[in-house]
Amino acid sequence: MIGPPLSLKPHMDAAFGGTTDMFGYIMRRVAQSALVLLVVGFVAFAMFRFVGDPIDNMLGQERTLEDIERLRAQLGLDDSFLVQYYRFLEQAVQGNFGLSYRQGREVSEILLERLPATLELAFVSGLLALFGGIVLGIFTAIRKRGVSSSIIMSVSLIGVSLPTFLIGVLLIYLFSVGVDLPFAIPMLWFETEAWSSFGLVWIENTSLGLPSFGRGDVVEIGGWTTGFLTESGLKALILPAITLGLYQMTLIMRLVRTEMLEVLRMDYIRFARARGIRSRVINFRHALKNTLVPVITITGLQLGSIIAFAIITETVFQWPGVGLLFINAIQFVDIPVMAAYLMMISVMFVGINLIVDMLYFAIDPRLRVDRGGSN
């Protein structure tokens, strides 16, 4: 009767009796998080030396040796990485992340300007992955021996194994540029699970007129730019969101399918069938509900990685988010931007983990009660 969410943090059940314990626990977790952040910064600054030298990019080809030395000294690039790291921390705790070497603007300003693009993309990809994954997962679980399920399962393997970069370029060429494609489409009837006929469809131009790059027109609301309110903004979201969400979607689909198959074998489902309850009610009201809990947990945790790994998708689609900013920063050796980005991402991960931990703490006993009741 124990599902995954209950067994995820078994050690906590014993550890937290009252509020004092909870406070102590949270304090410990916050302290651990701070330590993680410090270590991330340490590793990052140790690595920056191997990324290259920003001076050449900043000064251009006519620079003299004197210029180079002057700028190196001013930026403190000759100091050991520990000194540079300490200087960064000293400024960062005061909320000052310095100026981008590349753009000459405040790093915090640039990050805030770029963050909405990434968050909106991640949000839409997450939704897409969640709903697409759940629907396909249910479908492949209910028709586990069907031909269409096998096709979906095989195609999903492609989704997992093709690199994001390739998927993005492929989508652009199919739906922005457009190609002429002959498609031999097996006309498949889902009801009977049988091949009924083949139809040859010649698609003269596969283009759907979707934008291949950028965010379209955005509307600014109180410092937050959104693409949700314009037609071009919404259109621009489609291809990047599919590219970014495809992997997560296949992951969720497989998770839902496995969970669903598990649940469908349960006694209460059998009894429900024996009572003659319609299969739609059994599948969606009884089975699905019991499948969703682990799915939601996983999705929450995956949201962080969607944001962090949007880098490739953003590069392919010239999506003006923090991922693209980070790539540019690496190429230019824009140390202030790289440092701030890495810190931001780690704060985000640490924050999500902290929240998840605290949620378990709050939800754990209740979950147990609910499960006990429904079973």
Add this chain to the structure above:
Amino acid sequence: MKTKLILAATLLATTAVAASAETLRWARAGDSLTLDPHAQNEGPTHTLAHQIYEPLIIRDHSGAFQAALATDWAPKEGDPNVWVLNLRQGVTYHDGSAFTAEDVIFSIERAKSENSAMKELLTSITEVRAVDDHTVEFVTDGPNPILPANLTNLFMMDKTWTEANAAEAVQDIAGGETTFASSNTNGTGAYVLVSREPDVKTVLSANENYWGKDEFPLAVSEIVYTPIQNAATRVAALLSGEVDFIQDVPVQDLTRVGETDGLVVKTAPQNRVIFFGMNQGPDDIANDNVDGANPLGDVRVRKAMSMAINRDAIQKVVMREQSAPAGMIAPPFVNGWNQAMDSSSSTDVDAAKALMADAGYGEGFSIQLDCPNDRYVNDEAICQAAVGMLAQIGVTVNLNAQPKAQHFPLIQNKETDFYMLGWGVPTYDSEYIFNFLVHTRGEERGSWNGTGFSDEATDAKIQTLASETDLDARNATINDIWTVVQDEQLYIPIHHQVLNWGMTTAVGTEVSPEDDPKFKFFTMN
């Protein structure tokens, strides 16, 4: 199902192609780094600045001088140390204030200040003075016959505007200051800045009061500039009709773009030559397997290595015809370039082997080649090709290809003995090449000379170029220096890069060798 799909597809296809005749949507790989015209000396930054600001003299799309804010320029009679420039009358900045001699003095001084990236081009200028409101004199520390060539990317700012906005100083990034001029503009150029989000989108519209309204086509009334970093996406955006004009078309996509209805690719030789440098100075070098000797120090080895490189094969296979094999490290536009030297490279593996044997390296040696992989067109692939070619004469090359941010510091810090470098010549004069690549490395000159080559006689000759006013004598000296560079095989020239611009057939322009489209020259059908 069939009809539905086809219908939907055609409908969308027609909407995608339709574009306004006067708006030019332009994409290239990178964005301008700053709007401050003196803060960066770099291609994309200058290209955007050229639309908004203007220098005294510009180069047109063929590379020839053209009057911009100065109408004419000449050395002062009787004083070779002074250039006299007459300024254009009736020019106004975008905010309406008049352009005068005062602005020239102010702009040159600003561009000479410590944080300016343009100051190296102006080192010879000791004073700029106004004769009257529309005449200025540039005083140099000696005769400077090629001064105009140093002014073609030197933009004129409005003194009043700049001072009113406290932007007199060029931004000091190390000092943590931001400036008004790096995100706002007030130029005299043909286009006015409408909006800008760095790295995302910049919109410019035609300047209604532009002085050259009747002189230039000025067919583009609005420019929408969006950097698209990924080459495949950039090409896709042109193919899908989302942009009208792109720079940096990857060589593998040229045919595809060229064969698409409604699109053309225009090609021209670029002002950039690609070559290998060899560290021939020291008695022993670190990155080879020869102890106690430097094989690169022997001119026979350098000649043999050059002879082993099959430039035609690189042109055909690696560059897909998009390059011109080179025999000297000067692009063809540059004063001092000559056909004989540029076609002097030949491939002869047997003769190269004989030279290697002569030099005592018949058994060959091994050496590391450092190469960038994100700087020049197919840079890493060129190096890979060279590895195979050099193996034929017994030189075993270990290729170390890495991003430019890691590659160029190797040359800077003398940590490489065999490296790839590309060079463009903004002044269109050989002196620029000699100053950076041939002169002994020192405080003032030779900062990109990673060859360890140092010859007092050559250095002396290079130094005379700065102030020799007799152009024939100067050209003779340039030729002498080139002869030394060629005889010593200081570098192994590979090829001249070729520029490709992709555009819709409506766009009319020639390709500028500097890769800097100036939209006032564009026509639109």
